[in-house]
Amino acid sequence: MTTTPPHQSHQPRQAACPRRRTVLAASAASAGALALTACGVEDGEDAADPGAGPIAALVDVPVGEAVAVKTPNGGDALLFRADETTVAAFSAICTHAGCTVQPDGGRLHCPCHDSVFDAATGERLEGPADAPLPPIPVRIEDDQVVTAVPE
Numbered sequence: 001m002t003t004t005p006p007h008q009s010h011q012p013r014q015a016a017c018p019r020r021r022t023v024l025a026a027s028a029a030s031a032g033a034l035a036l037t038a039c040g041v042e043d044g045e046d047a048a049d050p051g052a053g054p055i056a057a058l059v060d061v062p063v064g065e066a067v068a069v070k071t072p073n074g075g076d077a078l079l080f081r082a083d084e085t086t087v088a089a090f091s092a093i094c095t096h097a098g099c100t101v102q103p104d105g106g107r108l109h110c111p112c113h114d115s116v117f118d119a120a121t122g123e124r125l126e127g128p129a130d131a132p133l134p135p136i137p138v139r140i141e142d143d144q145v146v147t148a149v150p151e
């Protein structure tokens with residue numbers, strides 16, 4: 001008798017997602033709705049509480065690419081550097097079913113059901129997710145990318 005390990009299954013992996021992710025997904029989905037009504041990062045709205053502090057050294061984020069990072073509170077996030085002075089960050093918790101979205105060059109890809117998101121905006125480009133990835137406000141401070149706490 002042969003069995004297929006869960007990580008090789010083509011079935012939805014919702015049951016394989018840890019309970020914490022499910023909670024984060026619900027939180028992210030609610031926060032995503034808030035972010036949509038608030039028109040994104042520029043308005044200082046946050047998807048979740050990422051905490052305050054550095055999340056990456058600027059030198060570790062190549063221009064035109066996305067990288068996976070942890071927020072100061074330990075959450076999974078994705079960071080994209082559009083040019084020398086512009087960065088954007090998003091929750092890595094997929095708005096479809098809570099899997100962890102991965103960087104894929106200039107795009108963001110969810111391995112569970114193949115949703116694809118724009119790395120610069122977090123907008124959904126393909127797949128079953130019906131909401132963008134919630135933005136996390138960030139700024140460049142010295143040679144670090146830090147979460148930006150609204151004042």
Ligand code: FES
Pocket residue numbers: 094095096097098099110111112113114115127128129
């Ligand atoms: S969890 Fe289904 S596409 Fe991401």
